[in-house]
Amino acid sequence: MKTEKLLLIPGPTMIPEKILNAMNTQAVGHRTEYFENIIKEVTIKLKKVFRTERDVYILTSSGSGAMEASVANFINEGDKTLVLVNGKFGERFASLNKVYGADLNEIIYPLGVPVNPDDVESFLEKNPETKAVFMQQNETSSTILNNVKAIAAVVKKYDALLIVDSVSGLGVTEMKMDEWGIDVIAAGSQKAFMLPPGLAFVAVSEKAEKKLSSCGNKRYYFCLKAAKKNLEKSTTPYTPATSLIRGLDTSLDMILEYGIEKNYEKQEKYTKMLREAFKTIGLSMVVENDQAASRAVTGVYVPEGVKWSEFERILSEKYNVLVAGGQDELKGKIFRVGTIGYLGDLDILSGIAAIEMALFESGYIFELGNGVSAAQKILIGRGKN
Numbered sequence: 542m543k544t545e546k547l548l549l550i551p552g553p554t555m556i557p558e559k560i561l562n563a564m565n566t567q568a569v570g571h572r573t574e575y576f577e578n579i580i581k582e583v584t585i586k587l588k589k590v591f592r593t594e595r596d597v598y599i600l601t602s603s604g605s606g607a608m609e610a611s612v613a614n615f616i617n618e619g620d621k622t623l624v625l626v627n628g629k630f631g632e633r634f635a636s637l638n639k640v641y642g643a644d645l646n647e648i649i650y651p652l653g654v655p656v657n658p659d660d661v662e663s664f665l666e667k668n669p670e671t672k673a674v675f676m677q678q679n680e681t682s683s684t685i686l687n688n689v690k691a692i693a694a695v696v697k698k699y700d701a702l703l704i705v706d707s708v709s710g711l712g713v714t715e716m717k718m719d720e721w722g723i724d725v726i727a728a729g730s731q732k733a734f735m736l737p738p739g740l741a742f743v744a745v746s747e748k749a750e751k752k753l754s755s756c757g758n759k760r761y762y763f764c765l766k767a768a769k770k771n772l773e774k775s776t777t778p779y780t781p782a783t784s785l786i787r788g789l790d791t792s793l794d795m796i797l798e799y800g801i802e803k804n805y806e807k808q809e810k811y812t813k814m815l816r817e818a819f820k821t822i823g824l825s826m827v828v829e830n831d832q833a834a835s836r837a838v839t840g841v842y843v844p845e846g847v848k849w850s851e852f853e854r855i856l857s858e859k860y861n862v863l864v865a866g867g868q869d870e871l872k873g874k875i876f877r878v879g880t881i882g883y884l885g886d887l888d889i890l891s892g893i894a895a896i897e898m899a900l901f902e903s904g905y906i907f908e909l910g911n912g913v914s915a916a917q918k919i920l921i922g923r924g925k926n
């Protein structure tokens with residue numbers, strides 16, 4: 542019996558067998574030439590995904606470690622910062638800023654609304670002493686895609702660093718670190734990299750690197766000065782997750798071989814399939830504007846009369862499909878369908894079919910199959926534009 546769950550959650554994602562096999566090997570010494578060569582190779586390939594010539598540090602932690610490193614290494618106590626918040630992960634950046642003693646300012650958006658670059662411009666105009674602007678490229682909790690390129694164009698005019706959490710954005714949506722002028726990017730392994738959780742990445746621009754030495758905040762495990770010193774010798778300050786890094790090597794080969802641009806297109810297509818399917822069966826989207834809709838995860842309101850817990854139970858137990866619920870105050874109100882990781886066209890179609898059945902069986906009555914049909918049309922290029 543096939544009982545493996547189809548993970549349509551925004552991470553951890555499905556893992557290809559090739560990557561599983563790469564990780565399933567005898568332990569290796571990390572202070573060896575063999576492993577240093579792996580770090581060297583992986584770093585070269587990582588830079589291609591980040592679109593940067595600058596350092597990308599590999600941390601053994603979940604994505605939040607990269608977020609913490611992105612605050613701890615660049616912010617001094619009392620520094621004025623701006624955090625752009627349109628969901629839970631923006632709130633996490635705000636909390637980290639508080640922990641590290643920043644003079645925190647926030648622009649908080651209503652549910653489903655992306656960051657407006659004009660708001661950033663007017664804040665920086667009034668507060669040119671701001672040291673850093675923090676944001677998510679892809680806010681996973683509210684399923685929003687923020688326009689990093691437009692915001693970078695604004696921040697570039699000021700002294701502030703632009704620090705972007707792209708944990709669920711990198712590899713999913715276009716990101717050009719050097720060209721757009723982003724100073725720090727945080728990412729993690731369990732999203733587009735198709736790996737288990739446990740690795741985080743931080744890429745640092747030249748402008749940001751200068752702050753590494755002048756930053757007086759206390760930090761130890763996530764000290765990027767130590768990471769930099771070690772990366773120069775193709776190693777890490779502490780024992781890295783060697784198996785995951787071997788998996789990363791294979792993952793990067795797969796990503797680069799498939800093509801980063803091609804993958805962005807695939808993610809767009811899957812997002813369109815889901816949005817069209819759900820709209821066709823009368824559901825409401827958390828993010829109304831197609832341009833601002835995440836390409837990693839699609840947010841949908843749970844229809845009236847349907848209990849999220851019942852819908853989730855049927856979907857998981859009967860059809861072996863996992864989707865994510867809403868977090869905190871959104872629990873029970875929305876559900877989120879992830880489209881990242883090792884997924885193919887038919888996984889998306891069968892996911893939609895399962896969601897339709899589970900919705901129907903939990904009390905939402907509509908013409909079964911209409912959502913699948915709308916998605917099929919997009920897949921064969923006969924859908925709505």
Ligand SMILES: Cc1ncc(COP(=O)(O)O)c(C=O)c1O
Nearest residue numbers: 603604605630679681708709729
């Ligand atoms: C946008 C974003 N930032 C940060 C994180 C935190 O990553 P982790 O849960 O790996 O610590 C997540 C996790 O889902 C995320 O989606």
